[in-house]
Amino acid sequence: MRRLLAGMALSLAAGSSLAAPAPAAPWWKHALILEVYPRSYGDSNGDGVGDLQGIRQHLDDVQKLGADAIWITPMYPSPQVDFGYDVADYRVVDPTYGTLADFDRLMADAKQKHIRVLLDMVLNHTSDKHAWFVESASSRDNPKADWYVWNDGVDANAASVTPFQKRFVHDGKVPPNNWESVFGGSAWEWVPARKQFYYHRFYRQQPDLNWRNPAVEKAMFDAMRFWLDRGVAGFRLDAISTLFEDPQLRNDPERGGTNAYGDPNLHTQYSDNLPDVHDVMRRLRKMVDGYPGDRVLIGETYTPKTADLVPWYGGAQKDELHLPMDLIPGFGWQAAFDANWFRKHLRDAQTDLLGEPPLLVFDNHDNPRSIDRFGDGKHDLARAKVIAAMLLTNRGVALTYYGAPIGMTTSTPTRKEDVRDPVGITGWPKDKGRDGERTPMQWTTGPQAGFSTNPATWLPVASNYRTVNVASEMADSGSLLQWYRTLIDLRRSNPSLHDGAMTFVDTQNPHVLTYVREGAEPVLVAMNFSGEPRPLASGIKASAVRTLAASDDALKAAHSLDGTTLPPYSAWIVAFKR
Numbered sequence: 018m019r020r021l022l023a024g025m026a027l028s029l030a031a032g033s034s035l036a037a038p039a040p041a042a043p044w045w046k047h048a049l050i051l052e053v054y055p056r057s058y059g060d061s062n063g064d065g066v067g068d069l070q071g072i073r074q075h076l077d078d079v080q081k082l083g084a085d086a087i088w089i090t091p092m093y094p095s096p097q098v099d100f101g102y103d104v105a106d107y108r109v110v111d112p113t114y115g116t117l118a119d120f121d122r123l124m125a126d127a128k129q130k131h132i133r134v135l136l137d138m139v140l141n142h143t144s145d146k147h148a149w150f151v152e153s154a155s156s157r158d159n160p161k162a163d164w165y166v167w168n169d170g171v172d173a174n175a176a177s178v179t180p181f182q183k184r185f186v187h188d189g190k191v192p193p194n195n196w197e198s199v200f201g202g203s204a205w206e207w208v209p210a211r212k213q214f215y216y217h218r219f220y221r222q223q224p225d226l227n228w229r230n231p232a233v234e235k236a237m238f239d240a241m242r243f244w245l246d247r248g249v250a251g252f253r254l255d256a257i258s259t260l261f262e263d264p265q266l267r268n269d270p271e272r273g274g275t276n277a278y279g280d281p282n283l284h285t286q287y288s289d290n291l292p293d294v295h296d297v298m299r300r301l302r303k304m305v306d307g308y309p310g311d312r313v314l315i316g317e318t319y320t321p322k323t324a325d326l327v328p329w330y331g332g333a334q335k336d337e338l339h340l341p342m343d344l345i346p347g348f349g350w351q352a353a354f355d356a357n358w359f360r361k362h363l364r365d366a367q368t369d370l371l372g373e374p375p376l377l378v379f380d381n382h383d384n385p386r387s388i389d390r391f392g393d394g395k396h397d398l399a400r401a402k403v404i405a406a407m408l409l410t411n412r413g414v415a416l417t418y419y420g421a422p423i424g425m426t427t428s429t430p431t432r433k434e435d436v437r438d439p440v441g442i443t444g445w446p447k448d449k450g451r452d453g454e455r456t457p458m459q460w461t462t463g464p465q466a467g468f469s470t471n472p473a474t475w476l477p478v479a480s481n482y483r484t485v486n487v488a489s490e491m492a493d494s495g496s497l498l499q500w501y502r503t504l505i506d507l508r509r510s511n512p513s514l515h516d517g518a519m520t521f522v523d524t525q526n527p528h529v530l531t532y533v534r535e536g537a538e539p540v541l542v543a544m545n546f547s548g549e550p551r552p553l554a555s556g557i558k559a560s561a562v563r564t565l566a567a568s569d570d571a572l573k574a575a576h577s578l579d580g581t582t583l584p585p586y587s588a589w590i591v592a593f594k595r
Contacts, residue, residue, distance in 0.1 A: 085133060195283070313340060317342055543590075
């Protein structure tokens with residue numbers, strides 16, 4: 018062996034073409050990640066609420082789908098004011114979901130099936146029931162007095178006080194500025210024991226941690242190490258842009274009008290996305306990269322344009338998040354089922370991110386499901402197949418949400434008394450909350466869709482479960498689930514779809530979105546976003562054409578890259594030779 022190594026060294030020194038093999042790409046670079054909402058995935062004990070054992074029982078289904086990893090939304094102890102995003106202890110499992118032993122069994126089984134597990138990590142705030150906050154709120158001189166963001170407030174009669182601030186008077190004081198909670202009202206809450214206000218970007222039961230205190234960073238990093246040591250593959254970082262606030266507490270500028278809660282609309286210039294957060298991200302990345310196995314950091318990053326994601330990657334140094342979410346194509350305020358919309362934003366993701374892979378998201382636990390947002394009420398399934406083709410054939414990492422691959426729909430409550438989400442309770446009727454996208458997973462045609470043996474599930478099972486469910490769609494070759502499985506298998510096995518560069522063609526077509534994934538045998542993806550048949554005009558001269566997948570049977574016999582007619586709302590994926 019020593020002689021062989023010495024010979025290789027001499028050959029390299031002499032200018033030989035022999036080179037070391039390129040390092041393997043990290044697993045997440047080509048991954049499909051499935052978001053799992055634990056309350057709604059599988060109920061193993063019949064209490065009507067999903068749990069870790071329920072997730073474990075459905076790992077075979079995750080494997081059959083072809084997902085590389087699952088992201089579990091918060092499973093930590095919580096009063097459930099925000100259904101887990103108000104964390105009361107970062108190192109334990111909420112009894113509703115099981116125990117640490119259940120989590121370890123889930124991890125072991127997932128590893129056997131080559132499925133990685135990611136956890137949600139809520140760094141911005143804790144629950145007001147967390148021991149840290151209980152201590153912090155008790156006085157101004159306890160050891161954790163400075164672990165949260167506290168302020169004396171200002172005199173209610175001060176000249177600079179806004180009408181909004183005057184709605185929240187305590188002992189002659191009002192909040193120090195006009196900052197608002199995302200969920201309505203002032204972002205400041207009065208605590209009589211301290212005679213001070215604490216800051217909460219979200220619910221009043223979710224006080225913001227003071228990330229300018231090094232002890233807070235150490236405690237949160239230690240909590241993440243606890244789970245990394247247990248083998249998790251990484252974290253999705255919740256609301257990560259909100260870690261810091263302006264130390265001068267300047268008012269956010271008003272932009273006119275009011276929101277669903279009747280509060281002034283603000284530009285969150287001083288309460289969100291401050292540059293200080295990037296120093297924390299660099300330190301966090303260094304800590305996570307110290308673990309073996311290509312652990313990954315994913316960020317919840319809502320930005321106005323794609324290029325704004327570059328700092329979240331760490332700019333040219335690429336030393337912050339591995340995968341900030343590109344949420345613009347799926348959730349941008351102008352998002353529509355439109356070829357031009359998606360072409361622009363898919364192209365931006367290829368050109369504006371310094372070569373880093375985008376992470377595209379079309380469904381999550383905070384927004385109505387994409388089959389409804391991009392559907393027209395008549396061709397929803399066909400349109401959903403087009404969205405799936407786009408998600409799973411572009412050059413990027415894909416993230417989907419439980420139920421999306423079977424076409425689960427949004428089941429919004431019709432009466433306020435049925436709402437469970439505090440967002441909907443507070444914002445009704447303008448904002449009906451997020452219950453509709455969180456209903457129980459539809460597994461079978463049986464009672465409660467196979468989710469639970471208990472008829473009183475935490476949210477009602479959607480009424481369409483007898484036709485929209487895993488068992489039925491596995492038996493139907495034309496189902497949305499089988500379309501997803503076909504695309505996921507192609508994404509993994511086809512070299513061009515796996516690694517190829519992405520080139521857009523026929524770029525002025527308002528109806529058809531077409532791109533090529535380059536390789537030894539390139540792959541063309543064509544999607545008709547219109548309700549009329551449209552001719553394909555790729556401009557590519559191909560000597561041979563081979564259909565890999567077609568959402569409409571009429572395309573399976575097509576053999577030309579130009580002139581082939583794409584049926585309404587269809588997707589065609591074809592390998593060709595130039």
